[in-house]
Amino acid sequence: MSDLDDIDLDPEDFLPSIPLKKVPHGDVFEASRAGDVDRLKYLLDSGVNVNTRDNWDSVALYYACLAGHLDAAKMLLESGAICSEHTFDGDRCHYAALNLKVRKLLKAFEARPPPLGPLQSALRETFIGCVANRAYLEQVDGQAQFTGNVSNGGTSPSYFPPDVIFCLHGRPIEAHRVILSARSPYFKKKFETDWRDRNKIRFSREKLSYPAFYSFVHFFYSDRLEIAVDDMEDLVRICKVCKCESLQKVIEKEVRHQKYADYKSLQDIDNSQRRYILQGSSLPEDDCLPAALSRVLEISLNNSIQEEKDDDLVTQFGSVKISGFEDDLADVNIKVEDKVFRCHQVILASRSEYFKTRLSRMEDFLEGNDGLHDYNLPLVKEHDLSMEAFEKMIEYMYTDGLKDINPEQAEEMFDAASRYLLFPLKRAVADALLPHLQMVPPSRLCHWLILSDMYGVSKIREYCLDMIACNFEAFAETKEFRAMLLTLPPPSGDSSLRTTVPNAPGAEMKMTDGNVLDDLREKWLEVEAGELDKRDESALLFDKRLEMLMLVAQQEQSVTDYE
Structure with missing residues (x-):
C-alpha cells in the first residue's frame, strides 16, 4: 500500500468487498460489476484483455467504478486498465465512480501507466537509445532520462544503430525496418519496393506533423501510444495512410470525444499540455507487437536453411533467393548445428546483451556466402546448443512467450538463458514446465x-x-x-x-x-x-x-x- 499512501485510503478500503453474488462462469464485465475478485483474477491471469469492450461500448473498469468495488477496480488498474481523464474510457470511469474513494484511486493510477512487458520495454529502450529520438524525448519531457551524453555525441547503453532515418521538417527520426514492416502493411510494401535501397527518407509534406509521426513510430516499438491531444487528428491521417485500421478507429473515437468534451466545457481548454495515453492491450491481439513479430519469425523460420549430409554431398533445403521466397528483412544468419536461421539484429540485440555485444563487432563475422549460394548476409556460428533449443529461444525473444516446450528441453533452455544473458526466458520456461511437474x-x-x-x-x-x-x-x-x-x-x-x-x-x-x-x-x-x-x-x-x-x-x- 506504500504506493497509495498519498491518496488518503486506509488498508481496510482494499479488503475484498462482498459481491452481490458470485459469478463462477461470468465474463470480465459480470465479475467487475459483481465485485467477484476471485473470478476477476482468474480471467485476468488467463489473458483476458483488460480494456476489451462489451456490446454497450463499456470496459470492465467502468462497471467496477459504477458499483463501488474498490478492490476490483484496483485489480483492473494494476492489470493495465485505462483511467486517464479527458479520454473516453477515463472520463466515463471518473463520472461513474460511486464514491470519492474510487475517484481517488483512479487519480492515483492516472499518472502511473502500468509497466511495459519485457519485449515492449526492450524495444522501446532501443528506439529511445537512438540519439535523435532520445534528444526529442528529452526536449518534450524537459529532463534527461538517460545516462548517455547527448551533447557530446555519446550514446545510451541501449543504443543499437538504426537502418533507416526519416526526415520531417529537417528533424530526424531513427528506426529499424523490421519493426516498421511488422506493424504496418504500408511500410512493408515500401521497404520491399521504393525504399529497398534507401537509408534516409525525406518527407516533404507540410501537413505531416513531426510529433504525431514520432508518437506513431514510438507506438510500434512499445505498444504504448503517448501523444498530445492537439496532435491526435494528425495521427488519424497517418494511421489511414499506413493502414493501421484498429489504431485509427480508437483514435478517431477519442478525437470525437475530445471535441465533445471541449464543446461542453464552460471555458477554453489548453490542449497543448494534455496528453492521451493508449495501451496496446486495448487493440485486438493480432495488432499488438508480439503477434506482429510472431508473423515475422514464422516467415524467417520458413526461409531458414536446413543442411543434410548424405554421401559427402551437402544438400540445402529452404527457399533462399528462389521463386516464392517471401522477403523477411533478415540481416544476419545464425548457424546452429546444421541449420542456418535468418534473424534480425535489432531484435536479438534488444533482448540479449550477449548478442548486442557480438553483433557490434561486424568485422569479426564470416562474410560471404560460406556455402550458402547467392547469399551475402553476415554469418554467426553458435556452438554447444541444439537447433531445437535455439528455435525456442528466438521464439521467446520475438514474442515474449513459448507456445509449448518439451520437458526434456527445459534443462538446455535454462542453460541457454544463462549463457545468452536472457534471464526472463527462465520464467517463461518455468511457466511452461510447471504443468508437467505435477505428474x-x-x-x-x-x-x-x-x-x-x-x-x-x-x-x-x-x-x-x-x-x-x-x-x-x-x-x-x-x-x-x-x-x-x-x-x-x-x-x-x-x-x-x-x-x-x-x-x-x-x-x-x-x-x-x-x-x-x-x-x-x-x-x-x-x-x-x-x-x-x-x-x-x-x-x-x-x-x-x-x-x-x-x-x-x-x-x-x-x-x-x-x-
Missing part, C-alpha cells in the same frame, strides 16, 4: 529441485520444495531423495541457533541464504507446526530425521561403491 514421480522432482537451484529458477525451486515439504515421508522413502541430501550443502549453523519464529500470515516466507535444506526446513515447519508452541519441538524432530536420512544415504552409497 512426475518424486525421483524426477528431486532432479528438478537440483537444477532449479543451480540455475536460479525460483518458481520451479519453490514448487519442488513445497511438494517435498507437504509429502516429506513419501519422499524420505525414495532412494533418490536420500542420495540428493548428500549432494546439497549442509544446513547453516547449529540447528539450536536457527530461528523457529513463524512468519506473519500472508507474509512472504523468510528464507535464509538460499540453502536448500534450510529452506526445506522452513517450509516443512509452515506445514507441520503452525502453532508457535510446537515449532521448537518440530524443528528438532526435523533436524534429527534429516540426520538419520543422511546416514542411511551414506550407507547406501558405501554399498554401491563396494559393489
Whole structure:
C-alpha cells in the first residue's frame, strides 16, 4: 500500500468487498460489476484483455467504478486498465465512480501507466537509445532520462544503430525496418519496393506533423501510444495512410470525444499540455507487437536453411533467393548445428546483451556466402546448443512467450538463458514446465529441485520444495531423495541457533541464504507446526530425521561403491 499512501485510503478500503453474488462462469464485465475478485483474477491471469469492450461500448473498469468495488477496480488498474481523464474510457470511469474513494484511486493510477512487458520495454529502450529520438524525448519531457551524453555525441547503453532515418521538417527520426514492416502493411510494401535501397527518407509534406509521426513510430516499438491531444487528428491521417485500421478507429473515437468534451466545457481548454495515453492491450491481439513479430519469425523460420549430409554431398533445403521466397528483412544468419536461421539484429540485440555485444563487432563475422549460394548476409556460428533449443529461444525473444516446450528441453533452455544473458526466458520456461511437474514421480522432482537451484529458477525451486515439504515421508522413502541430501550443502549453523519464529500470515516466507535444506526446513515447519508452541519441538524432530536420512544415504552409497 506504500504506493497509495498519498491518496488518503486506509488498508481496510482494499479488503475484498462482498459481491452481490458470485459469478463462477461470468465474463470480465459480470465479475467487475459483481465485485467477484476471485473470478476477476482468474480471467485476468488467463489473458483476458483488460480494456476489451462489451456490446454497450463499456470496459470492465467502468462497471467496477459504477458499483463501488474498490478492490476490483484496483485489480483492473494494476492489470493495465485505462483511467486517464479527458479520454473516453477515463472520463466515463471518473463520472461513474460511486464514491470519492474510487475517484481517488483512479487519480492515483492516472499518472502511473502500468509497466511495459519485457519485449515492449526492450524495444522501446532501443528506439529511445537512438540519439535523435532520445534528444526529442528529452526536449518534450524537459529532463534527461538517460545516462548517455547527448551533447557530446555519446550514446545510451541501449543504443543499437538504426537502418533507416526519416526526415520531417529537417528533424530526424531513427528506426529499424523490421519493426516498421511488422506493424504496418504500408511500410512493408515500401521497404520491399521504393525504399529497398534507401537509408534516409525525406518527407516533404507540410501537413505531416513531426510529433504525431514520432508518437506513431514510438507506438510500434512499445505498444504504448503517448501523444498530445492537439496532435491526435494528425495521427488519424497517418494511421489511414499506413493502414493501421484498429489504431485509427480508437483514435478517431477519442478525437470525437475530445471535441465533445471541449464543446461542453464552460471555458477554453489548453490542449497543448494534455496528453492521451493508449495501451496496446486495448487493440485486438493480432495488432499488438508480439503477434506482429510472431508473423515475422514464422516467415524467417520458413526461409531458414536446413543442411543434410548424405554421401559427402551437402544438400540445402529452404527457399533462399528462389521463386516464392517471401522477403523477411533478415540481416544476419545464425548457424546452429546444421541449420542456418535468418534473424534480425535489432531484435536479438534488444533482448540479449550477449548478442548486442557480438553483433557490434561486424568485422569479426564470416562474410560471404560460406556455402550458402547467392547469399551475402553476415554469418554467426553458435556452438554447444541444439537447433531445437535455439528455435525456442528466438521464439521467446520475438514474442515474449513459448507456445509449448518439451520437458526434456527445459534443462538446455535454462542453460541457454544463462549463457545468452536472457534471464526472463527462465520464467517463461518455468511457466511452461510447471504443468508437467505435477505428474512426475518424486525421483524426477528431486532432479528438478537440483537444477532449479543451480540455475536460479525460483518458481520451479519453490514448487519442488513445497511438494517435498507437504509429502516429506513419501519422499524420505525414495532412494533418490536420500542420495540428493548428500549432494546439497549442509544446513547453516547449529540447528539450536536457527530461528523457529513463524512468519506473519500472508507474509512472504523468510528464507535464509538460499540453502536448500534450510529452506526445506522452513517450509516443512509452515506445514507441520503452525502453532508457535510446537515449532521448537518440530524443528528438532526435523533436524534429527534429516540426520538419520543422511546416514542411511551414506550407507547406501558405501554399498554401491563396494559393489
